[in-house]
Amino acid sequence: MVGRTLLSVAIIGGGPGGLGTAIALSQLPFLHVTLYEKNPEPREAGAGISLSTNAWKVLDLLGASDGVKGGSNSDTHQRNAYTGNILSITKHPENSAADTRGAIRARRTRLQSALLAKVPDNLIQFSKKLIALENVPGGGVRLVFDDATEVNADLVVGADGIHSIVRRVLFPDHKLRFTGNTAFRVIVPKSRLAHLPDITSTTAWWWGEAGHVYFSGVDDENETDDPLFEITVRSYKEPDVPGKTVIWGIPASNEKVASRVSSFDKRVQDAVSVVQEGEWGEFATFAGSRLSKITGWEKVALIGDASHPLSGAFGSGATFAMEDGWVLARALEYSQFTSRPVHDALEIFNAIRSPYYARMYEHLDEVGARMQQFKSESTNFDEFLQAKINNFLYGDKDFIYKNDIGKVWEDYLTSAK
Numbered sequence: 001m002v003g004r005t006l007l008s009v010a011i012i013g014g015g016p017g018g019l020g021t022a023i024a025l026s027q028l029p030f031l032h033v034t035l036y037e038k039n040p041e042p043r044e045a046g047a048g049i050s051l052s053t054n055a056w057k058v059l060d061l062l063g064a065s066d067g068v069k070g071g072s073n074s075d076t077h078q079r080n081a082y083t084g085n086i087l088s089i090t091k092h093p094e095n096s097a098a099d100t101r102g103a104i105r106a107r108r109t110r111l112q113s114a115l116l117a118k119v120p121d122n123l124i125q126f127s128k129k130l131i132a133l134e135n136v137p138g139g140g141v142r143l144v145f146d147d148a149t150e151v152n153a154d155l156v157v158g159a160d161g162i163h164s165i166v167r168r169v170l171f172p173d174h175k176l177r178f179t180g181n182t183a184f185r186v187i188v189p190k191s192r193l194a195h196l197p198d199i200t201s202t203t204a205w206w207w208g209e210a211g212h213v214y215f216s217g218v219d220d221e222n223e224t225d226d227p228l229f230e231i232t233v234r235s236y237k238e239p240d241v242p243g244k245t246v247i248w249g250i251p252a253s254n255e256k257v258a259s260r261v262s263s264f265d266k267r268v269q270d271a272v273s274v275v276q277e278g279e280w281g282e283f284a285t286f287a288g289s290r291l292s293k294i295t296g297w298e299k300v301a302l303i304g305d306a307s308h309p310l311s312g313a314f315g316s317g318a319t320f321a322m323e324d325g326w327v328l329a330r331a332l333e334y335s336q337f338t339s340r341p342v343h344d345a346l347e348i349f350n351a352i353r354s355p356y357y358a359r360m361y362e363h364l365d366e367v368g369a370r371m372q373q374f375k376s377e378s379t380n381f382d383e384f385l386q387a388k389i390n391n392f393l394y395g396d397k398d399f400i401y402k403n404d405i406g407k408v409w410e411d412y413l414t415s416a417k
C-alpha cells in the first residue's frame, strides 16, 4: 500500500461497530473513510447496554470512554419469577480490582453519543441505505444505495448489524433463524417505581418458564436526581411470523407485554404496569451459525453482529463490534507499514477475530447441551430453574468480559515476528 493514493473505505452502518471502526480508521492517514447509515439521523434503538472491562479497554483505545456512565452492575439477584425467591446473588469480580469502572449498565444513547463525538465531522452520510454491492474485478466494490446513488470503494466494512446485506451478498447460503425469543424493552424514570423497592434496589433477573424479566438502573445515580431504570421482558416462545425481520424497536402494546408476565410475582406485574402506552419497544431476536471466515472478495470485512449473528448472547456484542473495528485498523496500519496489500490485512483481521468468535460459539454449544440434560433430569421447576441459573453463570467467561484487545494485538505482533 506504500506510496499509493488514498485507499477509499466505505463503512456500512453506524452502530457501535461502525462508529468504533470510523474512529479507528479515520486516524490512519492513508485511508479516506466514509460511513453510510440508513437512518436519517443517529438513532439507537433499545434500552440499556452492559459494559464490562473489555468495553473500557477498547473505549480507552478509541479515546471514547469519557461520558460513558451508567448504573453499577454489582450484586445481581437471580429470582424465581413466580415466588420472588432469591436463588443466587452474583457479585461482579471486576467491580473490585481489574478496572475501577467495573461492569455497568448504561443507556445505549450514552455509548452512541460518546462514539459519535469522536467521529470526525462530515465522515458520516445519513439516509444512505445500501441495497446492493458488487465485486468489481480488478477494482473495488460497487455500492448501490436506495437513493439511486452509487460509489466505488477499495475496501468495505460491513457493520450493518445482524441482518447485514453485506453478509447476505458475500455468503448467500448463510441463513438466520428467528429464535422464538423476543425482548420487550423500555427505560422509565426510576421515580415511577418508587413504591417497589424490591424491584429498584438492585439489578435482577426474575426467571419464569416461558420468559424472564430483567431490571436494572442505567444511570449513575450521582449524576442525576431522577435516574432512568430499564425493564426488559423476555418471552422465549413467540410465534414465528413471516417478515419478522422488521420487528426491531417497534412499539408493543401494554396489553401484549402484560400478558407475558401475567403469572409472575405481583411486584413484577406492578413494575410492568408503570410503563405508559407506546413506550415499549419490541425486538425479535435472530441467530445464525458461525461464519468460517469474516472477510470476502479480498476487500470486504464483516464486523460486529454482521460477522457473528449471536443474537445478543453474552450481552457484550457492542464491545465485540468495537474490538473488531479497532483490530481491523491495526491490521491495516501494520500492512501499510510492512508494504503488504489490503487482503493481507484482512487475513490478519480474520486470523485474530474468527477463532475468538469460534470460542464463543463453542461455549454456547456447551451450555446448550448442558441445558438439554438438565431438562431431561429435572423433576420440578425449582430444580430446573436452579440448574438453569447455574448454567447461565457457568464457565469462565473472562476471555470475554476481561478481554484486553490492545494486549491481543501486542500478542499477535509478538507471534508474527
Ligand SMILES: Cc1cc2nc3c(=O)[nH]c(=O)nc-3n(C[C@H](O)[C@H](O)[C@H](O)COP(=O)(O)OP(=O)(O)OC[C@H]3O[C@@H](n4cnc5c(N)ncnc54)[C@H](O)[C@@H]3O)c2cc1C
Binding pocket: 012, 013, 014, 015, 016, 017, 018, 036, 037, 038, 039, 048, 049, 050, 051, 128, 129, 130, 131, 159, 160, 161, 162, 164, 165, 183, 283, 285, 303, 304, 305, 306, 311, 312, 315, 316, 317, 318, 319, 321
Ligand atoms: C435484546 C438484546 C440485548 C442486548 N444487550 C446487549 C448488552 O447489554 N451489551 C452489549 O454489548 N450488547 C448487547 N446486545 C447486542 C448488541 O446490541 C449488538 O451486538 C450491537 O449493537 C452490535 O453492533 P453493530 O454495530 O454490529 O450492529 P448494530 O448496532 O445493529 O448497528 C448496525 C447499523 O447498521 C445500520 N444499517 C443496517 N442495514 C443498513 C444498510 N443496508 N445500509 C446502511 N446502514 C445499515 C443500522 O441502521 C444500524 O445503525 C443485545 C442485543 C439484543 C438483541
